[in-house]
Amino acid sequence: MALAAIRSPIPPVSPGPAIRPRPDLPILASAPDLSGSPSVYGRKQEIFGEGEEADRVYRVVSGAVRSYSVLSDGRRQINAFHLRGDIFGLETRPAHHQSAEAIVETRVMVYPRRQFEAIAQGNAHLACELWSMALRQLEHKQAHVLLLGRRSALERVAAFLAEIERRSGEAGWFALPMTRRDIADYLGLTIETVSRVVTQLEAEGALLRAGARRMRLCRATIRQVLCD
Amino acid sequence: MALAAIRSPIPPVSPGPAIRPRPDLPILASAPDLSGSPSVYGRKQEIFGEGEEADRVYRVVSGAVRSYSVLSDGRRQINAFHLRGDIFGLETRPAHHQSAEAIVETRVMVYPRRQFEAIAQGNAHLACELWSMALRQLEHKQAHVLLLGRRSALERVAAFLAEIERRSGEAGWFALPMTRRDIADYLGLTIETVSRVVTQLEAEGALLRAGARRMRLCRATIRQVLCD
DNA sequence: CGGTGTCTTGAACACAGTCAATCGGAGTGG
């Protein structure tokens, strides 16, 4: 299977996105005076844990974050991957109801939640922006539910890879920051199944691989797998 | 299995909740002047379809609504059941990205979306209420994702029944407004599996039944199935 | 009553899970 790397043109090592968000830009357009402080988390470092006070809001500057819940017997469900530009950590309640960890070394901007909410209270425009942001996340979650409830393993992995490719911002070759375990825990599968399906997709010509974590999708074939 | 109805005290036919929301009450506390118009939908009647213009917002006065997406090959995923008091139909985009149908005869209040948004634009308090409503729905969706991704059929059905019991507002005997197909399409299972699991839960003493749609949970046993 | 839609039950099957061995690549130290 390592042949894929030989058959395909040499994949460029990620040059980083051409445009990366300036860390000093405001988190939301309608709150220019809301400023955060930069922070860095190492691989596998917890950013916040379930039950902890939710007093900070985060925006990813570079790297990747997973937010997840765990059942008492250890089963883990990853709710979302947060990539460059994504905002996470917002809650209704005083405490976090899920945990968040850096997947790789990750730079974030941190904003105080109280300030956030105080400004929103008096700024309808900001509050509307927050509202519509939450609604967009809700739509995304619904797609996630559809994926878990009514899609086969093949379809789940194909949809996942297509989404990550799109969000990575780079057409062509892209890198998966997360492990097979992360993917499995996001898609409600096991690592073995994820691995088998990726191999199958490669065999069907839906993707090319360079190692386990770099790949290039054949969009037409992927779309064919997904149907709609 | 019909013995359950004999073994247990005769279940009262639903007397309806003691307190039902007055249809003329404002949809949200911070928008007292936002008034809607009442409307009634019959069993299986579509309230809105995927792709239609999302220009109305709804609140359930009585009855039950399912909102769902369908794949091109007919697989259906129910995203949510809306019961008395619930608000649904809010969207970020101009068009609905899912469909909604009345499950039984359902009375709703209908509010114009434009008016809704216009008021929110100038009323930070309302906008914040909408924001926090969306965040609460987001939390609920995350629980749904955990259910579909990492829970067994037994756990899914138990959690589902517990939630409906809670939301029905009546402790003790309660009615399921939805069919086995609806439950299956919400939980990512088949009707046969739902049926078998309900039978199993009954055999384990986790619930009593009066016909297929009325039951009474033994909370301790249900909690035991769920662990956390 | 008969008819229809819904629910239940059974038997066979399939997809994804489990258990276990092996592979591969990155990092480390001799």
Added chain:
DNA sequence: CCACTCCGATTGACTGTGTTCAAGACACCG
């Protein structure tokens, strides 16, 4: 530069949970 280790990924053989297909039971309604 190579050997060694560690962790993640892959692959294989087998198992099991939930699906599929099919038959029947039940309940509601004319």
